[in-house]
Amino acid sequence: MDLGRRLAAEALGSGLLLVAVVGSGIAAERLSPGDVGLQLFENAVATAAALVAIILALGPVSGAHLNPVVTLADRVYGGLDNAEAGAYVVAQFVGAGTGVVVANLMFSLPAVELSTKARPGSLWLAEVVATFGLLLVVFGVVRSGRASMAPLAVGAYIGGAYFFTASTSFANPAVTAARTLSDTFAGIAPGSVPAFVAAQLLGAVLAVGVTRFLYPDQKPRNSL
Secondary structure, three states: OOHHHHHHHHHHHHHHHHHHHHHHHHHHHHHOOOOHHHHHHHHHHHHHHHHHHHHHHHHHHHOOOOOHHHHHHHHHHOOOOHHHHHHHHHHHHHHHHHHHHHHHHHOOOOOOOOOOOOOOHHHHHHHHHHHHHHHHHHHHHHHOOOHHHHHHHHHHHHHHHHHHOOOOOOOOHHHHHHHHHOOOOOOOOHHHHHHHHHHHHHHHHHHHHHHHHHOOOOOOOOOO
């Protein structure tokens, strides 16, 4: 498939993912004021469900990485070359930022409003765990020849990780950066981003190593 079409799919998918993440967070705040647990549940369910649908729709086009660390891991495994991986990452960041703007506008908020929601650097371990688990799920499913199950596996993992990680599982540098653009439930203050992204990269490195150890002979049969 030509690169332009794949990049369009990555940008569109990343945008729709952020519409789901931020939009459902705003809706949850308005529908369930004062109940943070319920807000998180609503945000998690909406995000997980949307993620399954997006991967099913766009996976055949680009692999539906929607995440720079997935793309970088795929580059390590030889699924993409350097130019393709770099272009994927750019498309993911652009799409994610655009998705946040759309979500803000849908709910009659400023298109861009920098988040003031500080998320402490002490959550770094949670982001290592969240990203490690996500990539283990993605590449474990693919390398074991069950790529058709990846959309359900990824959606289930992210939905669960909203609750079992202290950081609510960002696990995605593009998502993390884009969420600085909305001062709402799903937002993150710009100052919190570097620690989160560093932890995500560490989690990705660990996941690549462990996946290679667990599946030493298998090569990815196809993308998500």
